[in-house]
Amino acid sequence: MxxxxxxxxxxxxxxxxxxxxxxxxxxxxxxxxNGSPYNTGQNAIPEQPVPFSHQHHVGGLGIDCQYCHTSVDRSSFAGLPDTQTCMTCHSQLWTNADMLAPVRQSLAREEPIEWTRVHDLPDYVYFNHQMHINNGVGCESCHGRVDRMPLMRQDKPLTMKWCLDCHRDPGPRLRPRDKVTAMGYSPESGRSDEEYLKLYDIHTDRMTECTTCHR
Ligand code: HEC
Ligand code: HEC
Ligand code: HEC
Ligand code: HEC
Ligand code: HEC
Structure with missing residues (x-):
């Protein structure tokens, strides 16, 4: 053999x-x-050209989100403030602070400040701010307690599962439209889940279809 x-x-x-x-x-x-904070970018704090504090400007000074993120209720993008918006106050306040040098430089050179993106979904996902804001979803539901953030971070995982958890049952997360930018909002005696769905004419069947977010 x-x-x-x-x-x-x-x-x-x-x-x-x-x-x-x-x-x-x-x-x-x-x-x-996959799905761990390391992979989803949750809680990471990217470095920014200016250490802008939402805690000071929102929590402390009480400036509304829409003063700086002006297109959040009429476009898919929330938008970032231009240098002029900062200069409304900082042409008089903290005018010599080193921290604000990039802001003054941006104004002098007429070049926008290059903020580093904190949230960034993959290109194959479609997201739209206007559709959420005008249907009573608060910034807080997706960005957390921004008024307590000395530096901006991604508060939620932003995974497909996370989107779907709300899309399957949005009722309990809705609020009156004039409260969408409020932080620390707790539902008043107000409306029931069903009343909110009717108020905003929301049909949950469409919200879990693949083509809603992948088009
Ligand atoms: C005075 C102007 C100002 C106000 C008011 C303000 N922001 Fe911002 N926001 C900025 C600037 C500047 C940045 C970019 C720098 C950074 O990410 O920290 C930013 C970044 C962000 C980002 C991250 C963007 C990204 O890159 O993914 C979110 C989310 C955000 N803001 C939410 C809010 C919310 C919610 C409110 C209200 C509760 C608010 N902001 C109020 C100026 C402002
Ligand atoms: C409505 C007025 C106002 C606007 C608009 C504004 N700031 Fe401020 N900012 C202030 C005040 C007031 C302080 C001082 C806060 C303190 O000491 O508590 C401050 C402080 C700061 C500081 C010092 C660190 C800190 O947070 O205390 C930085 C940096 C700063 N602002 C950046 C910016 C940038 C960048 C923008 C534009 C995106 C901006 N600010 C828009 C009023 C404003
Ligand atoms: C339903 C969840 C949700 C709500 C509600 C929401 N955001 Fe966002 N936001 C996101 C996601 C997801 C991104 C990343 C989008 C991307 O990468 O394309 C984002 C990105 C941003 C950015 C970065 C610039 C941009 O447009 O991509 C800013 C600024 C911002 N949001 C501010 C706000 C403010 C202010 C509110 C409330 C008025 C708000 N967001 C409400 C989920 C939400
Ligand atoms: C806290 C609740 C909540 C979260 C989280 C959420 N959404 Fe939504 N989303 C809604 C509601 C409510 C609507 C409005 C549905 C309607 O008008 O019928 C909506 C609508 C949308 C629409 C528009 C649908 C249409 O009819 O055109 C898109 C696109 C969308 N969401 C994508 C996303 C993505 C992507 C994520 C995750 C990154 C996400 N959403 C997270 C509540 C949420
Ligand atoms: C409410 C919004 C939403 C809906 C509805 C949705 N997706 Fe997604 N999907 C996302 C987001 C956000 C991501 C990116 C984040 C992640 O990978 O979790 C994603 C990622 C994916 C990926 C890439 C996964 C990976 O690990 O790389 C696939 C494949 C996918 N979706 C398929 C589908 C299919 C099939 C459906 C319908 C049954 C669907 N999605 C419905 C939001 C959605």
Whole structure:
């Protein structure tokens, strides 16, 4: 009987099995990380050209979100404030602060400040601010207690599961339209979930269809 396999083949088989085990292990690690804060960017604080504090400007001074994010109720984008908006106050306040040097420079050079994006969905996802704001979803539901953030961070995971958790049952997260920018809002005796759905004419069946967010 001729020898079917040479001796060394055994070594190859073992090496092959070891490689398979390694691949399985790595896939497991990848699955665990997918959806973990490390992977979703949740809570990370990217560096900004100016350390702008929402805590001071919103929590302390009480400036409304829409003073700076002017297009949030009429466009898919919330928009970022231009340098003039900062200068309304900072041409008189803290005029020599080093911290504000990039703001003065931006004004002098007529170049916008280059803020680093904190939230950034993949390109294959469609998102729209206006559709949420005008249907009574508060900034707080998706961005958290911005009035307590010395530096901006992504408060929520922004995964598909997270979007769907609300799209399946939005009723309990809705509020009156004039309260969408309020922080620390707690539902008054006011309306029931059903009344809100009727008020905003929301049909939940459409909200979980793939083409709502992938078009
Ligand atoms: C005085 C102007 C001002 C006000 C008022 C303001 N913001 Fe901002 N906001 C900024 C600036 C400037 C940035 C960019 C720098 C940063 O990310 O910290 C920003 C960034 C953000 C971002 C992150 C954008 C990204 O890159 O993903 C969110 C979310 C946000 N603001 C929400 C709010 C909410 C909610 C309110 C009201 C509760 C608010 N802001 C009020 C000026 C303002
Ligand atoms: C309505 C007036 C107003 C506007 C608009 C405004 N600020 Fe301020 N800002 C202030 C005041 C007042 C302080 C001092 C806050 C304090 O000391 O508590 C301040 C403080 C700051 C500071 C110092 C650090 C801190 O947070 O205390 C920075 C940096 C700053 N602002 C950046 C900006 C930028 C960038 C913009 C535009 C996106 C802006 N501000 C728009 C009023 C304003
Ligand atoms: C239903 C969830 C949701 C609500 C409500 C919401 N946002 Fe956002 N916001 C997001 C998501 C998701 C992004 C990232 C969008 C992207 O990457 O395309 C974002 C991005 C932003 C940005 C970055 C610029 C932009 O338009 O992409 C700002 C500023 C912002 N939001 C401010 C606000 C303010 C102010 C409010 C309330 C008036 C608000 N958001 C309400 C989910 C929300
Ligand atoms: C806290 C609740 C909530 C969260 C979180 C939320 N949404 Fe929504 N979304 C709504 C409501 C309410 C509507 C309005 C539905 C309507 O008008 O029928 C809506 C509408 C939309 C629409 C417009 C649908 C249309 O009819 O054109 C899109 C697109 C959308 N959401 C995408 C997203 C994405 C992507 C995410 C996650 C990044 C998300 N939403 C997270 C509550 C939410
Ligand atoms: C309410 C919004 C929303 C709806 C509805 C939705 N998606 Fe998504 N989807 C997202 C968001 C946000 C992401 C990106 C974040 C993530 O990967 O979780 C995503 C990511 C994905 C991805 C990439 C996943 C990955 O791990 O890279 C696939 C595939 C996908 N969606 C398929 C679907 C299918 C199929 C449906 C219909 C059954 C659907 N989506 C419905 C919001 C939505």
């Amino acid at each position: 001729p020898q079917l396999f040479r001796r060394r083949t055994n070594g190859y088989v073992q090496l092959f099995l070891a490689l398979v085990a390694l691949v399985v292990l790595l896939a497991g690690v990848a699955l665990t990380l």
